[in-house]
Amino acid sequence: MNLSSFEKIISLLPDGPKKDALKQKLNQIKAKSKSGTGGGLQDEMSLKPTGHITIEKIDQDGNSLGVIVDQPNLVVNGAEEILLRAFSGDPNRMIYKNRIPKSNPSPVYHIDVNELLSVEANQNVIPHHPNKIWECVNDNDFDIEYSFYPTTVYLEEVESKEPNKKAFQITTTPNASSAPLTSEVYSAYTNLFIGIGDGKNYPVSLNDERLHYEGDFTGDEEKKETSTVNDFIFFKEKISNVALEFEVSNSGGQIEIIVDGVTKETIETYDSTLADGETKVVKFELNNLDHTKETEVKVKLAGADTSVTNPKMVLVGLAFDALTKNMNQLIHEFESYTRKFDTPTIFNTTSVAPYTVKLPNYPIVPESVKVSYNGIEFTQVEDPSELTDHSYVVNKDTGILEFRRALTNLLITYEVTGEVYEDYLTSELIKEQRIKSVTDEVPFGEIDGNNKTFTLSQTNIVNDSETVKLNGAALTKSVDYTISGNQISLSIAPSAGSTLVVSYQHKIDVSKKNLNHSIQEGKVRVYSSQKGFLHQVTDVNLLEESAFLVENDQSLVFYDKAADLGNIHVYYYSNEVPGIPTNYKRQIILKPKKTNEYPWYSLDKGAVQFVAEFQEDSPNHNVTIREMGLFDGPRVEDHVKGFTKYPVKAFSLVRVGESQKDTNTGLRITWTITLLNEDGNPFIGGY
16 A cells, blocks of 8 residues: 555544544655655555464363464455554444343442442433443343443442452442443444355456466366366465366366476366266365465376367366455454364264264255264165165154164264254143134934924134025024024924035134244144144144144144144244354454454564454364354344444455364464565554
8 A cells, every 4th residue: 555545534433532543644654755855755666465363273272272373464455454454443333242141130349449429410321431431340240241332230239348448249230329330432443353264265257367378278267178188277375175066978088187397186077978068077185285385287188089079178167275465354264153073073972772963953954964983984785784894774754864883983974954843842831822713514413394403523623704595595693593602493394305514713722832933835844743744734723633734834733633743843944044153243343452452463573463362162062163253243144232233344354274163162363464575574653
């Protein structure tokens, strides 16, 4: 970024002492930049950021358990602007640290001030900055969230048990002896966030400037091909893996994959059964590449089967994980919900038969399950009778895998369907009533010219809901008939051969259960331990013992005359929960331990340091970390209160070696950014 751009950005920042300091430093740079031939500003001078990242494993108390990553990182375009915002601040992006006491009121805290509460205009007030109060509390006593607007709790002064100190409690309920206390102003500046992800690679246009073609290639950004043997495409990037896709046909040739001058694989793309124009995609990966060094990958048409006269190589897809300065997002940041659990996790079977493993998340996609044991890949079979020492059976609805023998340290990956699973006992259902209709029922009773009393099959008749017809003509209540309970009494006995029908409504007892989320239409399955899978009906009139009804997209209704359903297992899709909740969100930059000022920077060294921590349950499943990003805001799905959904930019991106974060492993990320001048030296003190 040149000095004129630097000056423009500073002018846009909010007024304040940090802005004044930056302007002063800029003026010093401009003075140093004047040439001796006529003065004037030399725009050649620029400030370039460089980055370094350290990742430590931490325990639940924040103690370091060892460094797992220590490396430089890429800084993307536009980083200077975000760095300046972090330095100078943006009042519209002030962050508050909101605390709500876990117990109400909180424990008692002591503070070294002369006056804790004052009375102004007959109201209790706190004559101190909220941050001074919050410095005295124990964060472990509170539920904490970071927000773009504050919440209000109440401070109540209590009897002090320490000499020369005041004592107080925090409560959510005001009273006559309390005063409102707003949240801690965590950062008056633009607080940054760190995100992590497992992005393996992303599609690269075949016209990307990083790709180099040698030979007679033709095509566009989606397909490149050549028929000249020894033609090749190559690229040289810092990558950890690459995926390539080719067409396979009856004119396909042999393709060599050459990595750093060494042939790693030869692929035959000839298939005599595929005519020209028919394609088949072959996809493979080169793993275990060192992402910190440039790797050259060459894809060459090396020859062909003797039966092919004009062989060709057709490239239809390329993907790798090299980062660029123009990228403004992670390749794949962890989501709030996931369906894939593709980081190998260790499981042990039960010690007695049947030897089973129960996966923590289900229903599962059976074909997605991969099981390995001591380097041996197990195969999946359909029935327990087919089990061998190296196979297993999957129950997709329960997530249970069955094996032939007891095994420990099984490595398993799998994918879930995305269905929400809930289970209930019949006794947990709520008793209610519904209105059911009966049309043209022939009541019980002889039509012989003498009998006047007839009985309906159902009880709990809704008052005045009945319509009685004799030989097609409607009868009048109280004149032609009366009704008591489920008995119809006619004034005149119908003659033999007459037709008597009654339509009416009656109340039925049902059992109801409200699910935790709304159901996508038609996307629900209900299993009863007593009756198996129940069938869904669309109307209360169709309810029967083996059926269920969905009401208001979220409630299940069962016919209460049914026998005990036992355990009820519900599987359904919901737009509210597109997968398994991961507990993941971007983590806010922490305040330094030794000072309350944010960010932790020193202009005399040209460096700024950002620290964030991901606790042991974020995400709440084992993941493989391959990338990280520093951002000037949260994601929308992080649900940070007060976030106005302003466009969030990436400050910096880093590709890390594959590192596993277990469910019970916390991470501390320390990101150091240093501003360099055109000579590659730190921008120190503005000189």
